[in-house]
Amino acid sequence: MFTRDDKNRRVEDNLEPVESVIARETTLQGNLRIAYGVRVMGAIEGDIESGGRVRVEKGGRVRGAVKASDIIVNGQLDGNIDAAGHVELGQESRMVGNIKAARMAIAEGSFFQGEVNMHRAGDQPVRFVEKRLSEPPGSSPPNKDAAPKA
DSSP, X not given: OOOTTOTTSOGXXXXXXXXXXXXXXXXXXXXXXXXXEEEESSEEESOEEESSEEEEOTTOEEESOEEESEEEESSEEESOEXXXXXXXXXXXXXXXXXXXXXXXXXXXTOEEESOEEESSTTOXXXXXXXXXXXXXXXXXXXXXXXXXXX
16 A cells, blocks of 8 residues: 555645646646646746746647646647656646656557657666546546436
């Protein structure tokens, strides 16, 4: 069983104190520097530099370099990644660019085109099969039992 601070847990499970959101239907043009984490559900056309975690959610798009402690991609990223910690490419992610990170995991079904540079010689990315729901936290899946709207 994992504990809250277990180093073997997925980076997605670790909590962060503050997170900013770029909402769906929102486009930010320009570079973003932020002290804490950011969740991208819309689009950013520019570089991101974060002192926390950067999450590109399903439907989210980033065109630019991303530098952060940890980076999770479930959407689309066109640009290079520089992570001090962990990078995770989810099952529906599409990434074109190079990755530099201490640890990395790539889900079955993701698309990645580029090079990976791990901080320690001999380290290799880990592959995994996503077993979780694809809905981001805080969103509710559609009610299957609800009657269709007329």
